[in-house]
Amino acid sequence: MKLLPLYSLSTGLKIGKQFLAEKFFPLSDDSPYITLHASSGMPSKNYPYFNEVFSILIPILSSNNIKVYQIGAKEDSPINGCIHLMGQTSLHQSNFLLKRALIHIGNDSWSQHRAGHIGVPVIDLFGPTAEANHSPYEHTQNSIFLESHRWGRNPSFSNQEPESTIALIPPEEVVNSVLKLLGATITLPRESLYIGPRYVQPSLEWIPDAVLDPNFAPNQPVLARLDLGGDENNLFQTLSARKLHIFTKIPINLNGLAQFRGNVELLIIEFTKNNLITKEFIKAVKSIGIKIQCISYELDSEELSNKRLEFFDYCQINKVTHKTREDFIYAAKRYQNLKEWAFTPTQSTWFRSNKFLLARGKIYLSKFHYLADLPTQDFGKNVSQMVDHEDFWREQEYFYVFNQELKT
Amino acid sequence: MDPSKRAEMGKLSRLWAKENYDLELNCKKIEEFIDSLPLVDWDTINLDTPKSNPNYQLPENFRDLSDDSFIKLLYKEILNREPDDGGYKNWSTQLANKAPREQIYQFFIKVATDEGKKDVKTDIWDIIDKDRPNKRGLITLKESIGDLILITQLFESFHEQYPQTDLYICCEPKFFDIFDGNPYVHKLIPYQSIFEQEMAMISSSQDSSNTLFHHFFLPGIGSQRHLNYLSNSNPILPK
Numbered sequence: 001m002k003l004l005p006l007y008s009l010s011t012g013l014k015i016g017k018q019f020l021a022e023k024f025f026p027l028s029d030d031s032p033y034i035t036l037h038a039s040s041g042m043p044s045k046n047y048p049y050f051n052e053v054f055s056i057l058i059p060i061l062s063s064n065n066i067k068v069y070q071i072g073a074k075e076d077s078p079i080n081g082c083i084h085l086m087g088q089t090s091l092h093q094s095n096f097l098l099k100r101a102l103i104h105i106g107n108d109s110w111s112q113h114r115a116g117h118i119g120v121p122v123i124d125l126f127g128p129t130a131e132a133n134h135s136p137y138e139h140t141q142n143s144i145f146l147e148s149h150r151w152g153r154n155p156s157f158s159n160q161e162p163e164s165t166i167a168l169i170p171p172e173e174v175v176n177s178v179l180k181l182l183g184a185t186i187t188l189p190r191e192s193l194y195i196g197p198r199y200v201q202p203s204l205e206w207i208p209d210a211v212l213d214p215n216f217a218p219n220q221p222v223l224a225r226l227d228l229g230g231d232e233n234n235l236f237q238t239l240s241a242r243k244l245h246i247f248t249k250i251p252i253n254l255n256g257l258a259q260f261r262g263n264v265e266l267l268i269i270e271f272t273k274n275n276l277i278t279k280e281f282i283k284a285v286k287s288i289g290i291k292i293q294c295i296s297y298e299l300d301s302e303e304l305s306n307k308r309l310e311f312f313d314y315c316q317i318n319k320v321t322h323k324t325r326e327d328f329i330y331a332a333k334r335y336q337n338l339k340e341w342a343f344t345p346t347q348s349t350w351f352r353s354n355k356f357l358l359a360r361g362k363i364y365l366s367k368f369h370y371l372a373d374l375p376t377q378d379f380g381k382n383v384s385q386m387v388d389h390e391d392f393w394r395e396q397e398y399f400y401v402f403n404q405e406l407k408t
Numbered sequence: 409m410d411p412s413k414r415a416e417m418g419k420l421s422r423l424w425a426k427e428n429y430d431l432e433l434n435c436k437k438i439e440e441f442i443d444s445l446p447l448v449d450w451d452t453i454n455l456d457t458p459k460s461n462p463n464y465q466l467p468e469n470f471r472d473l474s475d476d477s478f479i480k481l482l483y484k485e486i487l488n489r490e491p492d493d494g495g496y497k498n499w500s501t502q503l504a505n506k507a508p509r510e511q512i513y514q515f516f517i518k519v520a521t522d523e524g525k526k527d528v529k530t531d532i533w534d535i536i537d538k539d540r541p542n543k544r545g546l547i548t549l550k551e552s553i554g555d556l557i558l559i560t561q562l563f564e565s566f567h568e569q570y571p572q573t574d575l576y577i578c579c580e581p582k583f584f585d586i587f588d589g590n591p592y593v594h595k596l597i598p599y600q601s602i603f604e605q606e607m608a609m610i611s612s613s614q615d616s617s618n619t620l621f622h623h624f625f626l627p628g629i630g631s632q633r634h635l636n637y638l639s640n641s642n643p644i645l646p647k
């Protein structure tokens with residue numbers, strides 16, 4: 001049962017016309033537009049890949065003179081390519097915008113109920129809630145409701161989900177729904193195979209083989225990969241101007257760390273089989289007041305046990321494992337809700353990376369691409385052919401993998 | 409690990425745990441702590457919460473006061489109490505670090521204002537328009553925006569079924585603008601849990617004018633409190 005009939009049933013009152021005041025909101029021109037509401041009352045209801053969707057749609061919409069107005073609260077994440085009106089419109093002004101929209105797109109939220117009632121076609125996405133209960137009571141016949149497969153489970157109705165269910169809706173389904181409602185004859189011939197849990201958040205890594213420009217992405221966290229190369233001078237010069245996370249397998253000059261300790265967000269220390277990290281180093285770093293995290297990929301359980309005993313009074317060493325091809329296949333099957341899946345990458349299998357490794361004055365999409373010296377031209381060109389290689393699989397959580405006929 | 413080394417480490421661990429977490433040892437520490445506290449005469453102590461004063465104005469010479477006097481003044485005049493150790497230390501540090509006195513004053517005023525809000529007791533009879541000849545109906549739905557927009561679709565029917573009845577809506581004040589200009593809504597009431605208690609809302613005497621609300625609806629009881637509408641034993645699996 002949907003919400004409104006339930007309210008009617010429990011009160012004994014008939015369902016009539018919805019009332020919500022409308023207030024004029026000045027728009028820069030009379031171009032046709034669609035509205036996007038990318039937030040809702042529950043974080044788990046929010047679709048995380050609207051940036052992906054609109055990176056594909058915006059060029060198509062722009063060429064047809066169609067704009068996208070993003071409505072919502074001022075703290076909502078802005079979606080690239082949209083005109084951001086979050087926090088700038090009152091409820092009644094948002095209502096004004098909805099009424100004139102070609103289409104309304106969003107998660108399960110109030111704007112869907114309103115748009116549906118006033119006859120605007122909606123594209124409504126459901127993860128922890130269900131179309132059966134929470135879709136608008138009234139809506140146009142061509143409205144589209146996209147529901148997560150949720151591995152066949154009932155909706156969680158939970159504010160926070162251990163694994164996001166709404167994230168299981170493939171971006172191409174949203175894109176193609178918009179194109180369909182706009183009467184377009186084209187579709188996006190894409191098949192999403194897997195989207196890693198860290199893909200949604202851009203990630204920057206840098207090998208300190210040169211000083212990092214202090215004006216480069218100043219508010220973006222950067223992880224300095226001392227384990228992959230570079231030298232301490234570049235590290236400390238960069239640290240003098242910006243905050244960094246640091247990853248190392250070897251001790252770092254303590255005077256330098258002490259001098260710039262305010263800019264060291266976190267020091268990640270890896271213990272290897274040929275370990276050079278000493279108790280004195282850990283003790284000194286902690287005494288400086290730098291936050292540390294100790295991990296080990298290489299040590300087996302016996303070695304790790306001994307190392308933990310040795311460093312018992314200084315730090316806790318966490319065992320971490322590298323992701324493998326098998327991990328990818330398992331995760332991709334879960335993403336697609338398939339019991340069996342023969343993974344056969346082709347010339348049309350691509351990945352998009354939201355992780356960038358800066359080294360040698362170039363931009364690389366993964367550690368594999370760095371080691372093979374296969375840079376990309378700029379941050380906007382972050383799609384490349386998928387690689388079936390151990391180093392590639394290690395960073396899979398940052399990738400979006402899909403099949404699509406693309407020009408190389 | 410070598411078994412003999414493991415045994416040795418186990419022995420050391422047990423010894424360490426005994427020395428630090430022994431029950432008798434810890435009880436002794438608690439006993440010593442209690443004994444060290446000053447004697448309090450609970451028969452004469454006043455347990456009433458002192459009233460704060462959010463309207464207090466700083467004296468003109470507040471910049472001339474020492475940090476110590478300024479802090480004690482704020483506590484005494486605005487919060488009506490002596491400073492606690494943690495609070496005193498915090499404000500002393502802030503003042504030593506050149507925090508503006510006006511800013512600290514504003515913080516105290518905010519605390520006093522918030523404390524004052526907690527003390528407010530609403531008399532429901534003061535909220536309703538009891539002098540009007542109409543009967544009164546109440547719909548209580550605490551939140552949220554989508555649900556409150558949906559229930560506006562029931563208002564027309566309310567007026568058809570209950571003519572000459574003023575419709576009151578009780579919800580969180582942040583949602584009041586949903587009902588702006590709604591011709592069916594007589595008055596909005598800031599949500600308090602009492603407005604969900606049917607017995608309290610419809611309590612009446614033989615004199616109808618002494619009835620708080622003649623009609624009372626709690627639509628959210630089936631959607632926000634009890635979720636059986638979601639399935640009624642039928643799983644809602646995705647399509």
